[in-house]
Structures are given as C-alpha cells and as structure tokens.
Amino acid sequence: MDSxxxxxxxxxxxxxxxxxxxxxxxxxxxxxxxxEWNKAAFDTKSMDETLKTIGxxxxxxxxxxxFFSTPDIAENGAVVPxxxxxxxxxxxxxxxxxxxxxxxxxxxxxxxxxTEPAISTxxxxxxxxxxxxxxxxxxxxxxxxxxxxxxxxGCGG
Amino acid sequence: xADPMKIRANVVGDTTEVKVLMSHExxxxxxxxxxxxxxxxxxxxxxxxxxxxxxxxxxxxGPAVAKNPFLSFKFKGGAKGDKVQITxxxxxxxxRTDEATIG
Numbered sequence: 001m002d003s004x005x006x007x008x009x010x011x012x013x014x015x016x017x018x019x020x021x022x023x024x025x026x027x028x029x030x031x032x033x034x035x036e037w038n039k040a041a042f043d044t045k046s047m048d049e050t051l052k053t054i055g056x057x058x059x060x061x062x063x064x065x066x067f068f069s070t071p072d073i074a075e076n077g078a079v080v081p082x083x084x085x086x087x088x089x090x091x092x093x094x095x096x097x098x099x100x101x102x103x104x105x106x107x108x109x110x111x112x113x114x115t116e117p118a119i120s121t122x123x124x125x126x127x128x129x130x131x132x133x134x135x136x137x138x139x140x141x142x143x144x145x146x147x148x149x150x151x152x153x154g155c156g157g
Numbered sequence: 158x159a160d161p162m163k164i165r166a167n168v169v170g171d172t173t174e175v176k177v178l179m180s181h182e183x184x185x186x187x188x189x190x191x192x193x194x195x196x197x198x199x200x201x202x203x204x205x206x207x208x209x210x211x212x213x214x215x216x217x218x219g220p221a222v223a224k225n226p227f228l229s230f231k232f233k234g235g236a237k238g239d240k241v242q243i244t245x246x247x248x249x250x251x252x253r254t255d256e257a258t259i260g
Contacts, residue, residue, distance in 0.1 A: 037202040042219040079223045098221060102187055106221040115213050115232040116172065122223035124185070 042105050047132065050097060050105050056134070056141045064088045065133050065144035069120060077150040082131060083120035090138040091117035100129035125150045164257035166241045173235030173259055175206065175213075177228045177243055185220040201226060201245045208232065208241050235259050 044050040051058070068083040084094050094117060096106040101124070109119045117135070125131075128149040135142045160180035167174050179201065186198025198220050206214040213232040235241075237259055244254040 037217055042217075081227075101221050102185075103219055103221065106219050108217045109230075110215045112212055112214070114234060115230060118231060119214075120227075120229045122227045124221045124223050
C-alpha cells in the first residue's frame with residue numbers, strides 16, 4: 001500500500017495534489033477507500049469532532065447541496081429515507097451526519113469520477129434532529145442541513 | 158451467511174441507475190436486551206460497488222444506517238448485459254458479494 005503512495009508522489013503534477021488531499025482527508029494515507037473503516041470518525045459525537053477526525057476544514061454552507069426524497073416529518077425514526085445530491089463540481093464524497101444521534105457520522109460515500117454525486121439511502125434517527133450533508137469537492141468541504149422531525153424514535157431499547 | 162442482496166440496475170440514456178437492498182440486522186450497539194445487557198453492535202461497515210471491475214461507489218457506514226439497508230446511486234456508462242457487483246463487509250468480518258446484470 002505504501003508503494004502505491006510513493007508512486008503517486010513520484011508522478012507529480014496537479015493530479016497528485018488532488019489525490020494526496022483525498023488520501024489525507026477521510027482516510028489514513030495509503031489505504032484504499034473501502035479498505036478500512038474509519039472507527040475514530042464514526043465514534044465522534046459532534047460535528048466539530050467529526051470534522052477534526054477526518055481532517056476537514058470548517059465547511060462552507062452551500063446551496064448547491066440539496067436533499068431529495070427526504071421527508072420533513074418521519075413517522076418512523078428507524079427508517080428515514082435520505083437523498084442527497086451535490087451540484088458542486090468535482091464532488092469527491094458525500095457524508096450524512098445526524099446531529100442528535102449517539103454518534104453523528106452515519107455514512108460516507110465516495111464518489112469516483114463518472115458516478116453522479118447523488119445518493120440515497122435510509123438511516124435511523126433517535127429523535128427529531130438536523131441532518132447534515134457534508135460534501136467534499138476539490139479538497140474543500142461544504143455543508144447543507146435539513147431538519148427532520150421524528151414522531152417515533154428509531155433507537156429505542 | 159447473510160441473505161442475498163436484491164440488486165436492480167437499469168440503464169437510462171448514458172447513465173445506469175443502481176438500487177440495492179441488503180439484508181442485514183444493522184444492530185447499533187445502543188440497544189439492551191430483556192436482561193438489560195447491551196446488544197453488541199453488528200452492522201455493515203464498508204460497501205463497494207463495481208462495474209466491469211471499476212469501482213463506481215464505495216461507502217463506509219456507521220450503525221445508524223437503517224436495518225436492511227437501501228442504497229441507490231447512478232453512474233455514467235453501462236450497457237445492457239454488463240455486470241454490476243456489490244460487496245459489503247460487516248463488523249464481524251462477514252462479507253457478501255452479489256451481482257446483477259444491467260437491464
């Protein structure tokens with residue numbers, strides 16, 4: 001894995017910088033994307049903590065990130081559909097963060113070139129909360145949020 | 158071994174839309190059983206999707222992804238008859254790969 005990184009360093013040029021930023025962002029350098037689960041990031045309890053763990057700078061609010069097929073009110077917190085699309089050029093990854101869940105970071109999607117920066121999935125929400133879409137594009141971070149009211153919690157026990 | 162995924166991949170114009178339904182408990186590690194003991198976390202951690210051997214989406218998931226996860230995404234390219242392959246790995250190290258033909 002290290003040798004790959006060195007190759008990347010050797011090739012030089014603009015692409016290298018981008019790849020390095022990508023490698024340093026969400027992951028430890030040298031790891032393949034899906035190769036290792038970023039435990040530290042998924043353990044974080046606040047937005048600031050999550051951003052620090054993944055090495056992100058303060059994200060800029062962006063109107064180019066939109067939620068689609070996402071309800072304002074979710075009847076069942078155990079299954080809340082979330083769709084996020086980013087119109088920001090060079091979107092590299094999209095993360096979903098639920099503010100009031102025990103651990104904020106819910107999912108991170110890596111968008112390789114050729115894949116549309118639009119994903120949809122379903123998440124659990126313990127209670128009504130803001131949901132953040134954190135987008136990394138061209139090495140910079142952008143965020144948008146949406147409040148979802150939950151009438152029945154999804155993390156009950 | 159977990160149940161197979163349901164994968165549907167359709168090509169519309171120059172993009173392929175993939176919809177996946179996985180079968181997984183996605184236990185959060187927050188719940189307690191009747192004896193008050195915490196049920197350990199057990200959830201999918203990584204998901205990887207490939208088309209013709211090229212990664213078209215990869216993801217890292219926490220326990221807050223809903224039970225029996227749903228995922229949909231689109232990528233440019235793909236033709237009828239091509240294969241889309243999805244692999245997930247969970248916290249127990251279990252892994253499952255399923256394949257669908259683009260229709």
